Amino acid sequence: MQVRTWFGIFTLEDEVIVEVELFQKNIDTILNRLVEEPLILRGKVSGADLCDLAMRYGFVNSKNEYDSLLHELNIGLAKKQVARAVTADTRIIAAVEAIDDIDETANILAERLKEWYILNSSETDLKGEELARYITGLGGIDPEIRAMQSFAEALLGLYNTRLLAEEYLKENMPVLAPNLTSISGHILGARLLSIAGSLERLASMPSSTVQVIGAGSALFKHLKGKAPSPKHGLIFRHPFVNTAPKKLRGKIARAVASKISLAARYDYYSGELKESLKEELNNKVQGIKKQHSRRKSSG
Amino acid sequence: MSSPELSETGLDNVFSFIAQDGSKRLATGNLVPGGELRIWDPYHSKLAALILKGSNIPIKKDSLVLYLGAANGTTVSHVSDIVSQGTVFAVEFSPRAMHDLIRVSAPRMNLIPILADAMYPDSYKNMVPEVDIIYQDVAQRDQAGIAIRNSQMFLKENGFLILIIKAMSIDSARKSNDVFNSEIKKLEGVFEVEKIINLEPFHSDHAAVVARKSKM
Numbered sequence: 001m002q003v004r005t006w007f008g009i010f011t012l013e014d015e016v017i018v019e020v021e022l023f024q025k026n027i028d029t030i031l032n033r034l035v036e037e038p039l040i041l042r043g044k045v046s047g048a049d050l051c052d053l054a055m056r057y058g059f060v061n062s063k064n065e066y067d068s069l070l071h072e073l074n075i076g077l078a079k080k081q082v083a084r085a086v087t088a089d090t091r092i093i094a095a096v097e098a099i100d101d102i103d104e105t106a107n108i109l110a111e112r113l114k115e116w117y118i119l120n121s122s123e124t125d126l127k128g129e130e131l132a133r134y135i136t137g138l139g140g141i142d143p144e145i146r147a148m149q150s151f152a153e154a155l156l157g158l159y160n161t162r163l164l165a166e167e168y169l170k171e172n173m174p175v176l177a178p179n180l181t182s183i184s185g186h187i188l189g190a191r192l193l194s195i196a197g198s199l200e201r202l203a204s205m206p207s208s209t210v211q212v213i214g215a216g217s218a219l220f221k222h223l224k225g226k227a228p229s230p231k232h233g234l235i236f237r238h239p240f241v242n243t244a245p246k247k248l249r250g251k252i253a254r255a256v257a258s259k260i261s262l263a264a265r266y267d268y269y270s271g272e273l274k275e276s277l278k279e280e281l282n283n284k285v286q287g288i289k290k291q292h293s294r295r296k297s298s299g
Numbered sequence: 300m301s302s303p304e305l306s307e308t309g310l311d312n313v314f315s316f317i318a319q320d321g322s323k324r325l326a327t328g329n330l331v332p333g334g335e336l337r338i339w340d341p342y343h344s345k346l347a348a349l350i351l352k353g354s355n356i357p358i359k360k361d362s363l364v365l366y367l368g369a370a371n372g373t374t375v376s377h378v379s380d381i382v383s384q385g386t387v388f389a390v391e392f393s394p395r396a397m398h399d400l401i402r403v404s405a406p407r408m409n410l411i412p413i414l415a416d417a418m419y420p421d422s423y424k425n426m427v428p429e430v431d432i433i434y435q436d437v438a439q440r441d442q443a444g445i446a447i448r449n450s451q452m453f454l455k456e457n458g459f460l461i462l463i464i465k466a467m468s469i470d471s472a473r474k475s476n477d478v479f480n481s482e483i484k485k486l487e488g489v490f491e492v493e494k495i496i497n498l499e500p501f502h503s504d505h506a507a508v509v510a511r512k513s514k515m
């Protein structure tokens with residue numbers, strides 16, 4: 001049997017140590033190993049304390065040295081894990097905020113391009129990406145046209161960047177937040193994270209807050225006591241909410257917000273996909289709609 | 300300001316003094332020359348509150364302590380003062396809090412920060428040995444379940460659990476009372492509950508449970 005400790009590998013036969021392979025005494029390499037596999041840091045091997053073994057086989061000279069190396073190792077590991085944990089949601093947030101900036105910029109540029117194009121030609125029904133593509137396909141050596149083409153190419157480049165960023169989200173949101181993604185989709189889920197600031201904060205928000213985050217100035221006014229609570233913020237973009245009949249929107253928004261909030265908590269606390277969440281939300285929304293139509297037909 | 304007179308508390312490395320407002324306060328640390336004493340605020344630490352409420356907690360200078368829910372390290376740093384010849388294994392699952400806890404741990408050789416979820420003790424069993432004490436303050440559901448799982452994995456026989464649990468204030472709803480009682484019931488399968496101490500006035504709605512791991 002092999003016992004893999006942080007300073008070396010012990011081979012045991014009938015509980016007796018028959019072979020010892022010491023690692024190099026280098027915290028960084030040990031740390032990298034430790035990230036890969038749960039090497040034993042505390043405890044005993046064949047009845048002997050790990051510290052005593054490390055001294056006996058000459059890995060360290062004193063208990064002090066042993067303790068301080070192990071302390072350094074634990075701190076290094078915690079730092080690594082924190083860095084990894086932090087970057088997972090901050091990266092997602094960076095990507096979705098880039099998408100939002102691109103959308104805003106691309107809209108402005110697309111409008112400018114169209115205005116410019118119309119000056120030289122007649123009206124066109126083409127817009128956005130289509131118009132940009134059309135313009136880049138135009139022949140000509142006229143400096144104005146060439147400038148316009150270059151402008152259109154830049155715009156196409158932005159659309160392409162957006163596609164790549166979205167692909168990144170599509171792949172990584174289910175890893176960071178499988179439940180949130182299953183309830184809200186990767187884009188809306190990432191936007192919620194962006195406004196909350198982190199998965200931890202989204203998970204700790206009451207669902208009444210989740211329902212209104214992203215409501216922008218309406219929420220701000222409400223918080224200052226100058227307006228009634230806005231009914232829904234970002235989650236208005238959820239397909240269940242924005243396709244709902246107006247009368248039911250508030251109710252459905254509340255149901256969606258409460259599931260999103262629950263999903264974020266599952267993601268934060270367990271990280272595993274809970275398949276039933278999505279179905280529960282579907283049923284809940286169906287229920288709200290059914291109740292409404294029943295009331296309508298009986299009323 | 301003249302320094303107040305310190306008295307022994309009967310606990311290793313914990314001293315008490317009378318503050319200017321006449322109330323009794325705690326400090327932890329080392330009295331040897333060059334040693335440093337740090338004031339331990341019972342309003343910010345439930346363990347300090349527990350001690351001030353007169354409870355003789357079972358932590359000694361050479362104890363091994365598993366601390367669940369270490370947050371940014373306020374209380375943990377004082378436990379690290381107390382166990383001057385022991386070790387505190389401080390488990391916390393919030394990366395943000397761990398960020399601060401790492402800073403607190405860096406100069407303290409006997410304080411080991413562990414980023415992990417206390418619900419899953421398996422995930423840190425390679426890092427924690429058998430311990431004398433488990434201190435748990437995770438402010439979460441299933442407190443008893445977390446305590447039991449960790450005790451089964453790490454607490455030595457006859458070792459102590461100190462569990463901070465959200466309790467009811469006297470007049471609050473019946474329902475929270477039931478939750479509290481059912482948590483205590485669950486503990487009774489694995490522990491002998493020795494005392495339950497209300498942490499008023501320092502922490503409203505909180506109590507500390509001190510329990511001993513029963514022989515199997």
Ligand SMILES: C[S@@+](CC[C@H](N)C(=O)[O-])C[C@H]1O[C@@H](n2cnc3c(N)ncnc32)[C@H](O)[C@@H]1O
Pocket residue numbers: 343344345346367368369370371372373374375390391392393396415416417418436437438439
């Ligand atoms: C009330 S605070 C603890 C305060 C700390 N004991 C003190 O006195 O300084 C609760 C802490 O437990 C952490 N926590 C909650 N559930 C946890 C779990 N399952 N595993 C690890 N830490 C958890 C929270 O992140 C929070 O930092």
